[in-house]
Amino acid sequence: MKNTKAGLKPETESKSRLLLNWYQNNKRPLPWRDQDNVYWTLVSEIMLQQTRVEAVKPIFLRFIKRFTDFESLAMAEESEVFFYWQGLGYYRRAKNLHQCARQIVKMAGVPKTKDQWILLPGIGDYTASAIASIAFLESVPVLDGNVIRIATRIFGIFGDPTLTGIRKEIKKRVFEDLFYKDSPGDSNQSMMELGATVCLPKNPLCDQCPLNSLCFAYQNQKVSDLPELKTRVKKDLISLSLYLFRDKDNKPVLGTPWRGYQSDYIFPVWVEGEAVKKYRYAGYFRHNITNYNIMAHVYFEDLEVIEQYQALAEPKSTLLLKALHKAVIYSAA
Numbered sequence: 001m002k003n004t005k006a007g008l009k010p011e012t013e014s015k016s017r018l019l020l021n022w023y024q025n026n027k028r029p030l031p032w033r034d035q036d037n038v039y040w041t042l043v044s045e046i047m048l049q050q051t052r053v054e055a056v057k058p059i060f061l062r063f064i065k066r067f068t069d070f071e072s073l074a075m076a077e078e079s080e081v082f083f084y085w086q087g088l089g090y091y092r093r094a095k096n097l098h099q100c101a102r103q104i105v106k107m108a109g110v111p112k113t114k115d116q117w118i119l120l121p122g123i124g125d126y127t128a129s130a131i132a133s134i135a136f137l138e139s140v141p142v143l144d145g146n147v148i149r150i151a152t153r154i155f156g157i158f159g160d161p162t163l164t165g166i167r168k169e170i171k172k173r174v175f176e177d178l179f180y181k182d183s184p185g186d187s188n189q190s191m192m193e194l195g196a197t198v199c200l201p202k203n204p205l206c207d208q209c210p211l212n213s214l215c216f217a218y219q220n221q222k223v224s225d226l227p228e229l230k231t232r233v234k235k236d237l238i239s240l241s242l243y244l245f246r247d248k249d250n251k252p253v254l255g256t257p258w259r260g261y262q263s264d265y266i267f268p269v270w271v272e273g274e275a276v277k278k279y280r281y282a283g284y285f286r287h288n289i290t291n292y293n294i295m296a297h298v299y300f301e302d303l304e305v306i307e308q309y310q311a312l313a314e315p316k317s318t319l320l321l322k323a324l325h326k327a328v329i330y331s332a333a
């Protein structure tokens, strides 16, 4: 089995092992699967973001034949990258992939961790987790629509999975009971594969499912009730300024003048007018929390504060990672 380290965790062995065994015997043969090639993993994950596997296969093969590695993709003209992307649509992905390759060849080495990958163009939480776990064995579970569907059904998690509390519960149960930490790449792929081929949104093939005897929804005739996707409640849209700067001890901090949000550092409101003058504007991004849709505008002091943050090993909040991502892209442009 690829991506497997020795040692089992008895408490998580049952469901995760069943799923892994099923995956080994039933996974679809895909060109990028079991290849131990981080470039192929990146290209396939970006192509699969909004496109079906069957549509991606021939285009992936044509693409990696022409652009064989990060270097050859980085050196190509954008127009040629777009040419080889034909058939997939959403050309923004091709642009981001191209930029990714250009940034990676300038780095000292290929990024390894989820926190490093998420700072590159077009790489979100899901893609960063998938690459870090498949190519570098980092123990980070992925959470996409497929995984959310199988988890809510297997564990009987009711409530709207787009809500923060329910999502946290799903994440916790997946990490504790479905994710096989000693084989993170295959484990993530086993969950995604089950969701894509067996635990389908409509008419799942429960009689072929390796977890049917342990599945709450199947055992309790609740399969069609889960996940409980509720009609979206309209949230207030607010604008928020975020500042990446160094404090008096020369430590990097994220500041915001909005006291309603729990950030690492609360900027006194009166500072904002002064701060805007000496900060660079890196752009904006959307960020959703329970009661608000936030339009976050990112300002940063200088390149050094970004580098200081990148060098920090400690875990970073999603809001901070998104802000850093914006500042990195702005600085690289």
Ligand code: SF4
Binding pocket: 150, 153, 154, 198, 199, 200, 204, 205, 206, 207, 209, 210, 211, 212, 213, 215, 216, 217, 218, 223
């Ligand atoms: S038994 Fe059915 S509902 Fe439960 S995880 Fe398997 S396919 Fe999904």
